[in-house]
Amino acid sequence: MDINQAILDSLAKNNVEFVTTVPCKQLAGVIEKVENDKRFMHVPSNKEDEGMGLCAGAFMGGKRPCIIMQNTAVGVTVNTLASLTQFYNMPLPMLISYRGELGERVAIQAEMAVHTKALLAQLNIQTYHFHKPEDVTELDAILHHTFMTRKPTAILTDSNFWGGY
Amino acid sequence: MIRSEIIKNLVPVLKDQLVVCNIGLPSQELHMMGDQPSNFYMLGTMGLCSSIGLGLALTQKAKVISIDGDGSILTNLGTLPTIANNVAHNFILLIIDNGSYGSTGDQPTYTGMKTSLAKVAEACGCDNVIECQAEEAVNVMKTAIAGDKMTIIVCKCESGNIPVPVIELDGPVIRHRFMEEVKRKNA
Numbered sequence: 001m002d003i004n005q006a007i008l009d010s011l012a013k014n015n016v017e018f019v020t021t022v023p024c025k026q027l028a029g030v031i032e033k034v035e036n037d038k039r040f041m042h043v044p045s046n047k048e049d050e051g052m053g054l055c056a057g058a059f060m061g062g063k064r065p066c067i068i069m070q071n072t073a074v075g076v077t078v079n080t081l082a083s084l085t086q087f088y089n090m091p092l093p094m095l096i097s098y099r100g101e102l103g104e105r106v107a108i109q110a111e112m113a114v115h116t117k118a119l120l121a122q123l124n125i126q127t128y129h130f131h132k133p134e135d136v137t138e139l140d141a142i143l144h145h146t147f148m149t150r151k152p153t154a155i156l157t158d159s160n161f162w163g164g165y
Numbered sequence: 166m167i168r169s170e171i172i173k174n175l176v177p178v179l180k181d182q183l184v185v186c187n188i189g190l191p192s193q194e195l196h197m198m199g200d201q202p203s204n205f206y207m208l209g210t211m212g213l214c215s216s217i218g219l220g221l222a223l224t225q226k227a228k229v230i231s232i233d234g235d236g237s238i239l240t241n242l243g244t245l246p247t248i249a250n251n252v253a254h255n256f257i258l259l260i261i262d263n264g265s266y267g268s269t270g271d272q273p274t275y276t277g278m279k280t281s282l283a284k285v286a287e288a289c290g291c292d293n294v295i296e297c298q299a300e301e302a303v304n305v306m307k308t309a310i311a312g313d314k315m316t317i318i319v320c321k322c323e324s325g326n327i328p329v330p331v332i333e334l335d336g337p338v339i340r341h342r343f344m345e346e347v348k349r350k351n352a
């Protein structure tokens with residue numbers, strides 16, 4: 001199964017048309033695919049809170065958004081998630097590379113990894129953890145749920161999901 | 166002239182336009198002097214006014230005006246390269262540059278010192294950057310609205326504030342009535 005293609009197809013099936021990204025090595029493949037897929041408007045952002053602002057605007061413009069980012073960004077965006085996405089009841093699927101999990105080779109990545117789920121739980125953000133490639137089949141239902149609830153959703157994708165480092 | 170006078174002068178020009186307004190006093194002033202359903206008041210997340218406006222402009226047809234400030238642009242300086250490289254000709258970014266963090270008590274920002282936001286915007290690749298004085302704001306805005314080019318306006322003014330009430334609208338109410346206006350304009 002091509003995970004990247006499965007992700008894009010789930011996004012398209014759920015009428016996501018606006019995607020913003022901040023790179024992570026683990027996300028390189030999916031970002032490249034988004035850039036080259038005519039079904040999506042891809043607007044790279046320089047920081048993840050900026051990206052969430054773009055997504056808020058896109059949602060109000062009538063286009064379903066998605067942000068693709070690394071888990072370190074959960075730390076960057078706490079205020080934006082609470083004061084923008086949640087305060088205004090906006091849906092936002094966040095496809096997040098979950099660095100610092102089993103197989104990680106860069107020790108410092110574990111420092112934010114241990115805070116990631118705790119921060120998401122503190123923010124009452126609905127959170128899903130993809131550990132095996134076949135978990136991608138749940139993305140369709142998660143996206144549907146995200147737009148139905150008009151809430152942010154975190155989809156944590158660890159190294160094992162992406163096939164190891 | 167201070168920011169609240171610029172906003173007061175702009176209210177007739179902004180009538181029925183989609184306006185995304187910066188956090189704090191700018192939103193409170195606009196709300197007090199010219200509330201309308203097509204105003205989106207940011208009540209949190211300093212810095213994201215221009216990002217919300219760009220996302221909105223890129224995804225629908227109607228004109229979008231972001232009313233931002235020098236302090237919040239400095240907070241999210243990465244927005245200018247994104248704007249420059251993802252051109253939306255229905256987007257107008259008005260940066261009211263009073264050289265201070267107005268909402269927090271007019272502490273000075275660097276734009277009142279050596280930093281020129283107009284030059285920063287140009288260096289970031291923005292094509293149509295206009296620096297003007299407070300007195301020219303209405304005419305510059307009228308021209309930008311009548312035109313068909315993305316415009317970045319840096320409007321210099323004095324710092325200073327007037328007393329204004331806080332906005333008591335709920336977030337989803339602001340968002341819902343704003344989105345109804347977006348739909349109406351794109352129907």
Ligand SMILES: [Mg+2]
Pocket residue numbers: 234235236261262263264265266267
């Ligand atoms: Mg200011």
